[in-house]
Amino acid sequence: GPPSMPRRRCAEGTPARSALLTFKLMLPLLVLGGVAQARATVVGAGLVLDFTYTPYCDDVDELPAFRADEGYAALFEVIAPYRSLCRVPVPEGYTKRPAWPSCLFTLPKANIPKAQVWESESIKADQSWLKVEPESVVLPRDGGSMSARKFLEMLPEEVDLSAVRTVLDEGAGVCGLGAELMMRSPRSQVVLSYAPHDTHTNQVQLCLERGVPAIIFSMARYQFPVPPASFDMVTCKWCWHWIGASSVGSWFLEVDRVLREGGYFVMYASVWHSYNFRDQVETWSAHLGWRRIKGTAKDMAIWKKPDVVAMNTGSFLPCPQWEQEQPSFRRFHVPCRHMGPSRAEPMSEHQDMVGLDRDYVQELLTLMPEAQSFTNVLDANSMLGTFGQAIRGALPNAWTLNVQHVKSQEYHHISPNASDGKLKGNYAAMSNYAKSVGRDGLPSVFAEGQVGIYHDWCYMFPAYPRSFDIVHVRHVEVAHSNCFHTAVLEMDRLLRPGGYIVLTGRGLSKKVNPTVAAQLGWVPAQGTEHVVSVAQVYRKMGGTFE
Known part of the structure; x- marks a missing residue:
């Protein structure tokens, strides 16, 4: 990055006077939600962003507000709540990934600095998940204790994979199942995987570097941030x-909530016969009315959710309407059963927007000569998902993680502990609720065979740095004015060097001008003058992309 941006060195003596002054200036704003730096000013009715003095974070891979030694891991395998006041630096030697599908199995070592630690110190080190070579990281197609290819071969004939378009893979590790399914049918099936940030470290980063959709999450404790009936299949391997x-x-x-009627739940584990696990699972599946599919292999169990869900009033209470709103990342499970309608149909105006976005995407891609090699796209406010649909038609191996922008009903606060400087807060209270900013288009996204999540851009996004080739920002309206800094830093963190950010419409896009872009190390895309009336398009520099 620009040499004027100092690197934060919290562990090395006393901070520089300028850094200390910055912290004091922004302390009242930090308590109100994690503003990126203190040099924002109000001109008229608008907020002017300035990242000139924003320091760098200590670690190229760490989540800026997530430290295992600060107690977050006890409750937040999901994601730490607030954004630290720093930019994530680019690893030395960061370079372009191999083209699809080679990127599924071989990655530049410089792009994943912690892979060596993951291979040698993880409890999975003896399971051949990956191999670190001098210049690359290799992820064998048949690696791990149960390869994805073998797992799919074990499925009985009754499981009709041709009818499966969206899959949720729980506890996905390095996303072998997602890689296998999407390699077989990149345009017809998409797998959204998740894994926690725990002792297995940065598994989700490996997934995204491979080109497979994934987020940091743990569904054992929290509601998954998607609409009901979103997935055709849920796997738990x-x-x-x-x-x-x-x-x-x-x-x-x-x-049960995220699985559509008639969908499949597939579980594989050698503990299926032990720890009283089988009894619990079979009891719950019976109460839910799921049908166990016969003829499965040893250690595998498959259920099919009935096409019409009947409420067993002796077992469950139906969720009230207010409990069926969009879940957030810190919303805990509720003891009721969702009884809403099955998967939604695309909204009536969907087809009109598809045509408009198809032309819009084609124009944008003329500014991105490398786009044919791109796989990972983030739409920060997807509305009906038509931008992602246009991307899928234009780029042969790309998928889009669609974000339905939401506003949390409760805006929780944290404050520094004066004795040790660490951020403290009432994390147990963060079971908040979320409401869509604008019309909720995520049901339509899943109806079209895409994937997405609900997210409030005042919080950190549940992914590691350098996750996306394209970040599309259209009409992103944040809930609080001091969240503009957080949102811009998050999008910079999520964008890969050599990738592009597209800013258009109202809200956040109006806050980023060429001066702000230059402070972040973004350069105008070549030929931008031809579409300047439509969008601002910048390319992020860093690593070998200079």
Whole structure:
């Protein structure tokens, strides 16, 4: 980055006077929600962003507000709540990934600095998940204790994979299942995977670097941030160990909520016959009315959710309407069963917007000569998902993680502890609720065979740095004015060097001008003058992209 931006060195003596002054200036704003730096000013009715003095974070891979030694891991395998006041630096030697599908199995070592630690010190080090070579990281197609290819071969004929478009893979590790399915049918199936940030470290980063959709999450404790009936299949391959005996019921209710009527739930684990796990699972599946599919292999169990869900009033209470709103990342499970309609149909205006976005995307891609090699796209406010649909038609191997922008009903505060400087807060209180900013288009996104999540841009996004080739920002209206800094820093963190950010419409896009872009190390895309009336398009520099 620009040399004027100092690197934060919290562990090395006394901070520089300028850094200390910056902290004092922004302390009142930090308590109100994590503003990026203190040099924002109000001109007229608008907020002017300035990242000139924003320091760099200590670690190229760490989540800026997540430290295992600060106690977050006890409750937040999901994501730490607030954004630290720093930019994530680019690893030395960061470079372009191989083209699809080679990127699924071989990655530049410089792009994943912690892979060596993951290979040598993780409890999975002896399971051949990955191999670190001098210049690359290799992820064998048949690696791990149960390869994805073998797992799929074990499915009985009754499981009709041709009818499966969206899959949720729980506790996905390095996303072998997502890689296998999307390599077989990149345009017809998409797998959204998740794994916690725990002792297995940065598994989700490996997933995204491979080109597979994934987020940091733990569904054992929290509701998954998607609409009901979103997935055709939910898989749990070796995910039992983080569920816990006391969480089986709430976890099963959440699987039931996100699985569409007629969808499949597939579980594989050698503990299927032990720890009283099987009894609990079969009890809950029976109460939910799921049908067990016969003829499965040893250690595998498959259920089909009925096409019409009947409420067993002796077992569950239906969720009230207010309990069926969009979940957020810190919303805990609720002891009720969702009884809403099945998967929604695309909204009536969807087709009109598809045509408009198809032309819009084609024009944008003329500014991105490398776009044919891109795989990971983030739409920060997807509305009906038509931008992602246009991307899927234009780029052969790309998928879009669609974000339905929401506003949390409760805006929780944290404050520094004066004695040790660490951020403290009432984390147990963060079971907040969320409401869509504008019309909720995420049901339409899943109806079209895409994936997405609900997210409030005042919070950190549940992914590691350098996750996306394109970040599309259209009409993003943040809930609080001091969240503009947080949102811009998050999008910079999520964007890969060599990738592009597109800013258009009202809200956040109006706050980023060429001066702000230059402070962040973004340069105008070549030929931008031809579409300046439509959008601002910048390319992020860093690593070998200079």
